[in-house]
Amino acid sequence: MNDTTGPDNSGKEELEIFDAVRDLGSADNPVQPTRLNSEDSFCFSCHKGISCWNKCCTGADITLTPNDILRLCKHLDMSPTDFLREYTVPAFWEQAGLPIAKIKMSGADGKGPCPFVADEGCTVYENRPVTCRYYPLGLASVKPKGADVKEDFNFLVKEAHCKGHEESKELSVSAFKSEQGIEEYDLVNRGWIDILMKMASWKHLGGPNGKDVSPQTKQMFFMVSTDVDTLRKFVLETKFLESYEIDPEAVEIIKADDHALLQLGFDWMKNVMFNEPTISLKEEVLRSAMAKAREELGAT
Numbered sequence: 419m420n421d422t423t424g425p426d427n428s429g430k431e432e433l434e435i436f437d438a439v440r441d442l443g444s445a446d447n448p449v450q451p452t453r454l455n456s457e458d459s460f461c462f463s464c465h466k467g468i469s470c471w472n473k474c475c476t477g478a479d480i481t482l483t484p485n486d487i488l489r490l491c492k493h494l495d496m497s498p499t500d501f502l503r504e505y506t507v508p509a510f511w512e513q514a515g516l517p518i519a520k521i522k523m524s525g526a527d528g529k530g531p532c533p534f535v536a537d538e539g540c541t542v543y544e545n546r547p548v549t550c551r552y553y554p555l556g557l558a559s560v561k562p563k564g565a566d567v568k569e570d571f572n573f574l575v576k577e578a579h580c581k582g583h584e585e586s587k588e589l590s591v592s593a594f595k596s597e598q599g600i601e602e603y604d605l606v607n608r609g610w611i612d613i614l615m616k617m618a619s620w621k622h623l624g625g626p627n628g629k630d631v632s633p634q635t636k637q638m639f640f641m642v643s644t645d646v647d648t649l650r651k652f653v654l655e656t657k658f659l660e661s662y663e664i665d666p667e668a669v670e671i672i673k674a675d676d677h678a679l680l681q682l683g684f685d686w687m688k689n690v691m692f693n694e695p696t697i698s699l700k701e702e703v704l705r706s707a708m709a710k711a712r713e714e715l716g717a718t
């Protein structure tokens with residue numbers, strides 16, 4: 419089996435930043451490099467009446483996670499296909515070289531207001547994307563030298579236009595996350611973030627074990643990330659279930675449960691991209707794939 423861990427960065431700590439900076443066009447570097455642990459506190463408050471109200475919702479760079487799309491589709495009563503067409507632009511998460519969807523900002527240059535912002539604030543507030551919830555925190559993942567497991571931590575993003583940092587309300591990172599309802603998103607999106615971060619850590623070698631993933635795999639990753647309806651059809655109506663060992667009870671669950679379906683999608687992608695044992699091919703499929711590989715190699 420291939421090595422499924424990320425590459426060793428010559429003894430350096432391996433750090434990946436999951437982008438939470440909403441205005442990437444700002445000239446000043448908005449990231450405060452201080453590592454914040456869950457009990458660390460910072461001063462911040464965002465409320466109607468503040469002089470910068472809604473400023474951060476114009477020309478914003480909002481990556482949509484799988485759970486964002488699920489919740490926004492439900493909020494707007496739209497199918498993922500219609501939602502993607504109407505409100506998103508396809509993009510690449512550069513650090514990982516993988517396709518993602520972002521909110522399509524208005525205006526010919528894509529630097530106008532977010533389609534969901536109104537004078538009173540965010541019109542999809544209760545289902546706003548996790549990037550909007552995290553702000554002004556960023557999320558990073560670090561693998562200390564010699565450690566097997568990565569640790570997540572947060573850092574502060576201070577953009578000049580955001581006056582929320584001048585407010586006196588002080589709260590800990592964990593209190594802020596709970597106030598913003600972030601935990602549920604972190605839980606549902608965990609497998610997806612793992613994939614992005616793992617790909618980012620392989621990037622300088624050109625991909626997992628030095629090989630970029632195929633365009634078809636990138637397309638599949640985009641489907642898993644953005645469209646549960648198509649993913650469900652793919653799992654239930656193609657040869658997927660004939661190829662992989664999936665518990666019949668789990669099959670029943672994914673027919674109606676979007677979160678369970680997403681987890682299966684992430685496990686499948688981890689297997690395809692990194693050869694992780696998150697999902698198993700059926701014995702006969704494995705035997706025939708090995709026979710085909712032997713034939714192609716001219717082995718007897």
Ligand code: SF4
Nearest residue numbers: 475532534535540550
């Ligand atoms: S989704 Fe809401 S909070 Fe996020 S950028 Fe748009 S209007 Fe602002």
Ligand code: SF4
Nearest residue numbers: 464470472474580582
């Ligand atoms: S305080 Fe910051 S987050 Fe709140 S509206 Fe102003 S710019 Fe946006």
